[in-house]
Amino acid sequence: MNVLITGAAGFLGNQLAQTLLEHGHLCGAEIKSLTLTDRVASTNVALLADQRVRVHTGDLLDALPALFEYSFDVVFHLASAVSGECEADFSLGLRANLATTETLLAHLRTQSERSGQAPRLFFSSSVAVFGSDVGIAMPAVISDETLPVPQSSYGIHKFMCEQLIADYTRKGIIDGRVARLMTVSVRPGRPNGAASGFLSGIVREPLAGISAICPVEPSTMVALASPQNTIAGILSVTQASSEALAGRTAINLPALTVSVAQMIQALRDVTGDEVADLIRFEPDASVARLICSWPAHFDCRRTKALGLFADSSYESVIEQYIEAHAKITM
Numbered sequence: 001m002n003v004l005i006t007g008a009a010g011f012l013g014n015q016l017a018q019t020l021l022e023h024g025h026l027c028g029a030e031i032k033s034l035t036l037t038d039r040v041a042s043t044n045v046a047l048l049a050d051q052r053v054r055v056h057t058g059d060l061l062d063a064l065p066a067l068f069e070y071s072f073d074v075v076f077h078l079a080s081a082v083s084g085e086c087e088a089d090f091s092l093g094l095r096a097n098l099a100t101t102e103t104l105l106a107h108l109r110t111q112s113e114r115s116g117q118a119p120r121l122f123f124s125s126s127v128a129v130f131g132s133d134v135g136i137a138m139p140a141v142i143s144d145e146t147l148p149v150p151q152s153s154y155g156i157h158k159f160m161c162e163q164l165i166a167d168y169t170r171k172g173i174i175d176g177r178v179a180r181l182m183t184v185s186v187r188p189g190r191p192n193g194a195a196s197g198f199l200s201g202i203v204r205e206p207l208a209g210i211s212a213i214c215p216v217e218p219s220t221m222v223a224l225a226s227p228q229n230t231i232a233g234i235l236s237v238t239q240a241s242s243e244a245l246a247g248r249t250a251i252n253l254p255a256l257t258v259s260v261a262q263m264i265q266a267l268r269d270v271t272g273d274e275v276a277d278l279i280r281f282e283p284d285a286s287v288a289r290l291i292c293s294w295p296a297h298f299d300c301r302r303t304k305a306l307g308l309f310a311d312s313s314y315e316s317v318i319e320q321y322i323e324a325h326a327k328i329t330m
Helices: 011-023 045-049 060-067 083-088 090-115 153-170 195-207 227-239 260-271 285-293 301-305 314-324
Strands: 002-006 033-038 053-057 074-077 120-126 175-181 212-214 221-225 256-259 279-281
Touching: 002 011, 011 033, 011 045, 011 227, 033 060, 045 053, 053 060, 060 090, 074 090, 074 227, 083 090, 083 153, 083 195, 083 285, 090 120, 090 153, 120 153, 120 227, 153 175, 175 227, 195 212, 195 221, 195 260, 195 285, 195 314, 221 227, 256 260, 256 314, 260 314
Parallel strands: 002 033, 002 074, 033 053, 074 120, 120 175, 212 279
Antiparallel strands: 221 256
């Protein structure tokens, strides 16, 4: 089996690649090659040393013709411009999210028509597809039947890609799988351009002895998932049968619902006052508007049927991060 991961140098892409190589199999077949592509080169030395790994660095839209000189059985499409970037640069979001995904699908169509087999595509969507509009209010709890009403360019891009993938799947061109990811917390590494980046920063930076800014009110409710739970969800959705997925529409991954105040209290309970006191509140209306437009409460019936559940507590999420990444003295 030949596998492609776009956005492979990002945190989730790197974690997914490591997990796939450790498992050695996907969808019941041995992984023969794993192609990693991103705008920047991966710094994971152990990953790059694996003989199954092929690396391509550069703009994805420009790179697609060269990448698809090779055929892929499974594609994980994780690459995208993130929420804050899309609001700040409209053209960037259109190119990186819509144009690139449409071109990727066109190449998969060519491959499918040539081989007579539909490649499997996993697309990482987002809870940013949900929102509230004058005519369609967002319900208190998001269910599998809730109509997406995006309130950001990023959310609109994700929803449009969901629909394209559903149509390609309906026509038998690809076997598409779409999961709406919750905000991943705690992400290691440097902050990215996502509006939700502070939901990792208010834990990651204090653990490193660095002050962190929280741009929203403590009462703000958010839906989160640990990196471990997110990767498990991606792999489960990718490998599930069409019958188990119960439809072509995007599936909502499980959410741990907490307030920002509860996140900070969890950090205080796990690490003590000295660490938690490094967080300070500096309101940012533009960030707050985006974050508050996203839902925090989910009833994920379809993912429960796949055996997927939310993290047990935010304390456990912090402990998972400390064990894997943080170097602190408590």
